[in-house]
Amino acid sequence: xxxKAISAxxxxxxxxxxxxxxxxxxHTKGIINAIEPNYLAIIPASLLRRMGKAVRMGIGAxxxxxxxxxxxxxxxxxxxxxxxxxxxRFLNQIVDYEEGVLTPTNFVxxxxxxxxxxxxxxxxxxGYNSTHTNGxxxxxxxxxxxxxxxxxxxxxxxxLVGAVEEISDYNYNIDTLNKHYKTESISNEDLISSTTDxxxxxxxxxxxxxxxxxxxxxxxxxxxFQICFPENDEIAPLIVDFLSKNKLTxxxxxxxxFGNAGDGRTDFWYNNLQKEVFPNLAIHTFKQFCGDYRTxxxxxxxxxxxxxxxxSIHGFxxxxxxxxxxxxxxxxxxxxxxxxxxxxxAMKMEH
Amino acid sequence: MDISRDDLKIEFKQHLITYLNLLDxxxxxxxxxxxxxxxxxxxxxxxxxxxIVLLDREYGIKIKNPTEGRQVLVDVNTIVDYIIANxxx
Numbered sequence: 094x095x096x097k098a099i100s101a102x103x104x105x106x107x108x109x110x111x112x113x114x115x116x117x118x119x120h121t122k123g124i125i126n127a128i129e130p131n132y133l134a135i136i137p138a139s140l141l142r143r144m145g146k147a148v149r150m151g152i153g154a155x156x157x158x159x160x161x162x163x164x165x166x167x168x169x170x171x172x173x174x175x176x177x178x179x180x181x182r183f184l185n186q187i188v189d190y191e192e193g194v195l196t197p198t199n200f201v202x203x204x205x206x207x208x209x210x211x212x213x214x215x216x217x218x219x220g221y222n223s224t225h226t227n228g229x230x231x232x233x234x235x236x237x238x239x240x241x242x243x244x245x246x247x248x249x250x251x252x253l254v255g256a257v258e259e260i261s262d263y264n265y266n267i268d269t270l271n272k273h274y275k276t277e278s279i280s281n282e283d284l285i286s287s288t289t290d291x292x293x294x295x296x297x298x299x300x301x302x303x304x305x306x307x308x309x310x311x312x313x314x315x316x317x318f319q320i321c322f323p324e325n326d327e328i329a330p331l332i333v334d335f336l337s338k339n340k341l342t343x344x345x346x347x348x349x350x351f352g353n354a355g356d357g358r359t360d361f362w363y364n365n366l367q368k369e370v371f372p373n374l375a376i377h378t379f380k381q382f383c384g385d386y387r388t389x390x391x392x393x394x395x396x397x398x399x400x401x402x403x404x405s406i407h408g409f410x411x412x413x414x415x416x417x418x419x420x421x422x423x424x425x426x427x428x429x430x431x432x433x434x435x436x437x438x439a440m441k442m443e444h
Numbered sequence: 445m446d447i448s449r450d451d452l453k454i455e456f457k458q459h460l461i462t463y464l465n466l467l468d469x470x471x472x473x474x475x476x477x478x479x480x481x482x483x484x485x486x487x488x489x490x491x492x493x494x495x496i497v498l499l500d501r502e503y504g505i506k507i508k509n510p511t512e513g514r515q516v517l518v519d520v521n522t523i524v525d526y527i528i529a530n531x532x533x
Binding site for chain 1: 463
């Protein structure tokens with residue numbers, strides 16, 4: 094599976110050129126909110142007024158790709174929580190108004206497949222449309238789904254695949270009660286070096302145009318692997334097998350892009366893997382840019398591809414990787430690996 | 445309920461902007477006799493449901509008959525007249 098184009102709305106200035114020119118946005122409020130663009134340039138006001146944050150971020154990141162790649166046939170989205178703010182608002186209304194008259198807009202936004210559905214409607218995409226909601230592997234599964242769809246097609250095909258997550262009061266409060274976020278005040282700039290419990294809550298929408306043909310592609314999703322509730326000593330041999338399956342050794346990896354979240358309870362997963370399998374490679378991280386959320390591995394893939402394009406990402410100066418391993422887990426429960434390889438720019442000229 | 449018809453119009457328009465999340469629309473932009481559907485506001489069928497919710501929650505009015513709804517949800521004047529005649533709160 095090949096990646097032809099990428100787009101993101103994130104806590105960094107990824108919608109413009111600032112992010113790839115080395116700009117780093119510092120967030121100090123404990124919640125790393127996305128920096129949203131002026132959607133009115135992308136989404137008609139009559140539609141925008143009905144969109145919750147998750148939906149408008151998803152549309153804002155995905156619709157420009159759909160417009161630039163008219164051959165896109167279907168849409169596959171991964172989201173752990175979808176439009177949770179509207180979902181809970183809708184559920185509260187059921188109680189507050191005793192199951193009486195309810196507003197349709199909150200309901201429309203509350204369903205996780207609202208993003209993929211709206212993208213298909215606005216982009217007039219009649220093909221495969223699917224939304225994966227299995228927690229912190231939702232994006233990984235969306236990617237796997239896209240791979241299966243593309244592999245089953247006997248003709249050139251393009252899909253829009255991506256992930257969306259919003260910070261809502263509800264998921265933030267629930268995850269806070271679950272001790273997922275730090276209690277002390279800390280900036281995202283200092284997140285990764287922190288060793289206290291918890292991380293910083295993030296959000297964003299990340300979209301990719303994927304295809305089963307190499308022409309015009311900038312990167313390849315070589316393979317991916319997922320595991321739930323592994324034992325502590327299970328990850329290292331699994332990743333060696335994973336690489337071996339792809340005819341690679343650990344030495345073939347140029348850059349490790351790991352999901353260290355500054356969480357003293359779970360960062361050992363990354364650190365142990367690096368020590369055991371990649372002792373000659375440093376860990377590079379992405380959650381200082383986007384915060385911690387269940388589908389953050391999509392942002393990691395976005396960042397990996399930007400690095401492959403030789404862009405000057407803050408803290409990655411001088412890096413020109415060809416093969417990048419993305420490893421992310423959430424709460425130590427669900428772990429996902431995505432192996433990405435740069436394609437030579439000359440590939441566009443081959444045909 | 446001691447509110448003049450003109451004040452009620454302004455109040456209803458404010459509710460309309462809030463319930464329908466009409467971006468960049470101000471009270472003065474909504475004309476009393478301008479058709480709410482098919483006009484400059486660009487409202488559609490989902491907005492009509494939102495307006496029914498608005499009338500229920502803010503004025504205690506339940507519109508259950510679609511024919512009645514079509515006669516009421518025409519413009520600000522018709523809706524305000526209906527509110528004055530039927531409000532329960």
